[in-house]
Amino acid sequence: MEKTIRSVFIGEVCDLPxxxxxxxxxxxxxxxxxKMENGTITAIENRCPHKGGVLAEGIxxxxxxxxxxxxxxxxxxxxxVQAPDVGCVQTYPVQVKGxxxxxxxxx
Amino acid sequence: MIKQxxxxxxxxxxxxxxxxxxxxxxxxxFEITIFGMEPYPNYNRIQLSKVLQGGTSVSDITLNDxxxxxxxxxxxxxxxxxxxxxxxxxxxxTNKGRIESYDKLIIATGSNPFMLPLPGADKEGxxxxxxxxxxxxxxxxxKNHKKAAVIGGGLxxxxxxxxxxxxxxxxxxxxxxxxxxxxxxxxxxxxxLQAELEKQGMKFLLQKNTTEITGRKHVTGxxxxxxxxxxxxxxxxxxxxxPNVALAQAAGIPVNRGILVNDYLETEIPxxxxxxxxxxxxxxxxxxxxxxxxxxxxxxxxxxGIQAEGYQGSVLSTQLKVSGVDVFSAGKINEDxxxxxxxxxxxxxxxxxxxLIEGGKIAGAVLFGDTKDGNKxxxxxxxxxxxxxxxxxxxxxxxxxxxxxxxSDEELICGCNGVTKGNIVxxxxxxxxxTVDQVKGCTNASRSCGGCKSLVSDLLACTLGEHYQAxxxxxxxxxxxxSRDEVLEEIREKGLTHIREVMNVLGWKTDGCSKCKPALxxxxxxxxxxxxxxxxxxxxxxxRMHANIQKDGTYSVVxxxxxxxxxxxxxxxxxxxxxxxxxxxxxxxxxxRIDLLGVYKEDLPKIWxxxxxxxxxxxxxGLRTVKTCVxxxxxxxxxxxxxxxxIRLERKFEGLNTPHKVKMAVSACPRNCAESGIKDVGxxxxxxxxxxxxxxxxxxxxxxxxxxxxxxxxxxxxxxxxAFLQYYRESAKYLERTSAWVERLGIDRIRExxxxxxxxxxxxxxxxxxxxxxxxxxxxxIHNKTLLRDLYQTVKI
Numbered sequence: 001m002e003k004t005i006r007s008v009f010i011g012e013v014c015d016l017p018x019x020x021x022x023x024x025x026x027x028x029x030x031x032x033x034x035k036m037e038n039g040t041i042t043a044i045e046n047r048c049p050h051k052g053g054v055l056a057e058g059i060x061x062x063x064x065x066x067x068x069x070x071x072x073x074x075x076x077x078x079x080x081v082q083a084p085d086v087g088c089v090q091t092y093p094v095q096v097k098g099x100x101x102x103x104x105x106x107x
Numbered sequence: 108m109i110k111q112x113x114x115x116x117x118x119x120x121x122x123x124x125x126x127x128x129x130x131x132x133x134x135x136x137f138e139i140t141i142f143g144m145e146p147y148p149n150y151n152r153i154q155l156s157k158v159l160q161g162g163t164s165v166s167d168i169t170l171n172d173x174x175x176x177x178x179x180x181x182x183x184x185x186x187x188x189x190x191x192x193x194x195x196x197x198x199x200x201t202n203k204g205r206i207e208s209y210d211k212l213i214i215a216t217g218s219n220p221f222m223l224p225l226p227g228a229d230k231e232g233x234x235x236x237x238x239x240x241x242x243x244x245x246x247x248x249x250k251n252h253k254k255a256a257v258i259g260g261g262l263x264x265x266x267x268x269x270x271x272x273x274x275x276x277x278x279x280x281x282x283x284x285x286x287x288x289x290x291x292x293x294x295x296x297x298x299x300l301q302a303e304l305e306k307q308g309m310k311f312l313l314q315k316n317t318t319e320i321t322g323r324k325h326v327t328g329x330x331x332x333x334x335x336x337x338x339x340x341x342x343x344x345x346x347x348x349x350p351n352v353a354l355a356q357a358a359g360i361p362v363n364r365g366i367l368v369n370d371y372l373e374t375e376i377p378x379x380x381x382x383x384x385x386x387x388x389x390x391x392x393x394x395x396x397x398x399x400x401x402x403x404x405x406x407x408x409x410x411x412g413i414q415a416e417g418y419q420g421s422v423l424s425t426q427l428k429v430s431g432v433d434v435f436s437a438g439k440i441n442e443d444x445x446x447x448x449x450x451x452x453x454x455x456x457x458x459x460x461x462x463l464i465e466g467g468k469i470a471g472a473v474l475f476g477d478t479k480d481g482n483k484x485x486x487x488x489x490x491x492x493x494x495x496x497x498x499x500x501x502x503x504x505x506x507x508x509x510x511x512x513x514x515s516d517e518e519l520i521c522g523c524n525g526v527t528k529g530n531i532v533x534x535x536x537x538x539x540x541x542t543v544d545q546v547k548g549c550t551n552a553s554r555s556c557g558g559c560k561s562l563v564s565d566l567l568a569c570t571l572g573e574h575y576q577a578x579x580x581x582x583x584x585x586x587x588x589x590s591r592d593e594v595l596e597e598i599r600e601k602g603l604t605h606i607r608e609v610m611n612v613l614g615w616k617t618d619g620c621s622k623c624k625p626a627l628x629x630x631x632x633x634x635x636x637x638x639x640x641x642x643x644x645x646x647x648x649x650x651r652m653h654a655n656i657q658k659d660g661t662y663s664v665v666x667x668x669x670x671x672x673x674x675x676x677x678x679x680x681x682x683x684x685x686x687x688x689x690x691x692x693x694x695x696x697x698x699x700r701i702d703l704l705g706v707y708k709e710d711l712p713k714i715w716x717x718x719x720x721x722x723x724x725x726x727x728x729g730l731r732t733v734k735t736c737v738x739x740x741x742x743x744x745x746x747x748x749x750x751x752x753x754i755r756l757e758r759k760f761e762g763l764n765t766p767h768k769v770k771m772a773v774s775a776c777p778r779n780c781a782e783s784g785i786k787d788v789g790x791x792x793x794x795x796x797x798x799x800x801x802x803x804x805x806x807x808x809x810x811x812x813x814x815x816x817x818x819x820x821x822x823x824x825x826x827x828x829x830a831f832l833q834y835y836r837e838s839a840k841y842l843e844r845t846s847a848w849v850e851r852l853g854i855d856r857i858r859e860x861x862x863x864x865x866x867x868x869x870x871x872x873x874x875x876x877x878x879x880x881x882x883x884x885x886x887x888x889i890h891n892k893t894l895l896r897d898l899y900q901t902v903k904i
Contacts, residue, residue: 061619
């Protein structure tokens with residue numbers, strides 16, 4: 001089957017809380033959408049590779065989110081887990097058109 | 108330069124350790140080839156019993172993974188057996204027809220299980236316990252067979268027996284001596300061990316000499332010399348091991364019990380070395396890991412041409428842990444006419460300690476039940492220390508440091524994350540680490556439960572010597588070099604008002620982290636409770652959401668029940684809400700409230716609205732609950748109105764932010780049903796007075812509370828509790844419980860400060876100010892649209 005990329009409208013920029021994550025469920029996928037202090041919006045899988053913690057509820061500092069379960073530090077930009085832990089989470093490209101925020105999902 | 112060809116026969120712990128040592132000294136000196144009979148990389152044979160017990164895979168006990176071989180450019184032939192050595196042509200040949208030449212050859216063929224030559228020993232169902240294949244076969248066996256017999260009550264036999272027990276088999280252990288592990292333990296310890304293992308379900312047949320394994324094709328039982336019999340459909344022979352010398356012997360290398368080696372692990376044939384269980388040094392073939400590692404080091408130096416002292420033989424120590432039973436022994440174990448004994452036997456707790464002294468010097472030791480002195484004693488035995496030295500060290504306050512110093516590199520410091528002493532020391536040296544936090548960041552040690560922090564600190568002290576200052580200034584976190592006190596001073600002096608400002612002005616190296624942001628949020632709020640705007644995004648999820656997150660991302664809801672007292676109306680509301688929102692579980696908490704578990708984030712505000720009860724703050728770094736006993740109104744022993752006092756305290760201090768959670772309790776008599784002795788603030792009513800205890804803790808670091816004061820009047824009690832809490836708020840580090848804080852400041856100093864009426868009044872003024880802005884967070888959330896949208900609503904597409 002051919003894979004397609006779907007652009008999913010998730011809300012307006014002002015609907016997203018500052019310096020926090022938002023839980024967005026798209027079909028069966030759960031995505032954590034973050035609005036960083038500098039306004040950048042990113043989206044990653046809402047699941048810590050360690051024990052499945054919900055990353056949307058973590059403390060966001062700069063480009064890193066700290067998992068609320070066991071404090072793993074993960075980049076919300078590239079999904080990379082920071083040392084001394086290892087691993088990565090899936091990232092999803094985000095498009096902002098005017099006030100509207102879209103997450104691109106490969107299906 | 109042409110590299111010398113180094114060939115290792117035997118991919119086990121001893122041989123591979125020798126190669127590791129060689130690589131450490133001279134990473135590029137040799138072209139290395141390793142042959143291993145088993146199709147696995149080098150694994151930890153000591154932990155085989157874990158594989159047998161199930162739940163542990165081969166990869167969990169692997170010591171050097173496949174990448175290690177690749178990374179060190181080692182030619183590795185797993186599952187390939189060397190069948191002959193030609194010492195003239197300096198070549199080895201294998202069962203796969205390969206011929207490999209060597210400049211240096213290490214034989215590390217280990218040992219074979221010793222199989223008793225009994226009639227019937229060749230029947231199906233008779234096994235050894237030596238390698239992964241044995242384990243796999245036994246696991247398979249346990250699926251359709253019930254009764255196992257282990258011949259041999261030594262180290263290996265007991266480990267096998269424990270594993271089989273875990274696999275659900277009935278296990279008889281047959282031992283020829285009259286107590287277990289007679290080579291490592293004395294009679295008393297052997298009998299204690301037996302009793303403990305019997306409790307776990309093992310059965311023992313002692314002083315039994317097996318004469319025959321019965322059955323036709325398949326084993327059905329054992330027959331003993333006294334004529335008795337037992338049934339068994341699996342027999343594991345664990346009577347001992349014998350060095351595997353066949354290959355060496357066939358090649359004409361001199362052997363006795365093992366392959367004969369000198370102090371440099373050289374055999375009598377040039378360029379051929381032997382190491383580990385297959386080698387015999389000064390008449391001894393060792394079967395434990397520590398000597399093998401020592402041999403590996405000596406051998407590596409020899410191969411690399413480094414002048415060093417040869418191997419002098421090892422004093423042995425044994426440490427066994429069979430599901431919670433700790434035993435240790437080293438050196439001499441049984442008394443004779445030359446020895447004197449220092450002995451301690453605590454029958455009640457099952458602790459036994461025996462130290463053997465010969466000519467005033469420690470010659471051996473047997474420990475049962477409590478083996479934490481094991482390493483220290485072992486060190487003393489090795490250096491021939493006098494008994495006085497041991498006895499003095501046991502009393503010395505520096506004992507902790509000594510404990511760390513005498514640990515072996517393989518010993519675990521952090522049990523949660525599996526970090527050994529060796530890992531930590533290496534990290535300290537390689538990366539120039541100087542603080543516990545740096546060690547944590549680099550190795551993960553002390554990151555989970557934190558119980559090993561003091562050990563890590565001791566290790567830093569040991570490794571860095573005088574360069575380490577234990578009471579060094581402790582930075583808030585890795586984002587800054589400033590300590591808590593320095594940051595607070597700067598905030599006050601410069602009038603800083605929010606987190607971003609603090610980070611910018613004080614030169615934070617990052618955008619903050621999960622440690623400093625909540626801490627700064629607390630400090631800023633504590634310094635100026637009236638003006639500070641709490642920054643929710645800097646709070647840990649539970650405090651941000653006012654609910655406790657669970658492992659699956661749902662939350663729990665705990666409404667407040669002042670003093671643990673509720674009403675039928677409230678219970679009805681709770682029941683209705685639980686039904687309506689289909690909560691996963693309703694549980695009574697340790698703090699005398701009711702917990703609704705498994706609530707979805709979106710439902711939190713709805714549930715709070717329908718409950719119409721205040722938040723129980725079960726999530727907060729603040730006052731949790733005041734636990735109470737029934738008190739004088741009902742209880743025949745009660746001397747005070749504990750419920751009334753508990754409710755009064757809870758109403759006064761609810762919603763207060765503190766550096767860490769604060770639990771309180773009020774009991775109405777010294778029977779202390781509310782457990783005031785393990786609370787941050789515990790009150791005990793006595794006839795005509797209240798006792799105030801502080802700094803208790805029933806959690807990770809169990810601590811009995813200290814008695815601070817005794818008051819005649821309840822008003823006075825409440826006032827001093829207020830002062831105590833404010834003093835704690837102002838001087839504790841964020842996330843420092845009162846137990847640690849009381850210990851750091853000293854109870855005497857706290858008592859002195861709080862004896863000053865003026866101070867008490869000032870503290871109360873400031874705490875009242877902080878309490879004046881407290882709002883019920885649940886009510887606040889359900890009436891604030893922005894909060895509802897930002898925190899509780901999810902997007903579903």
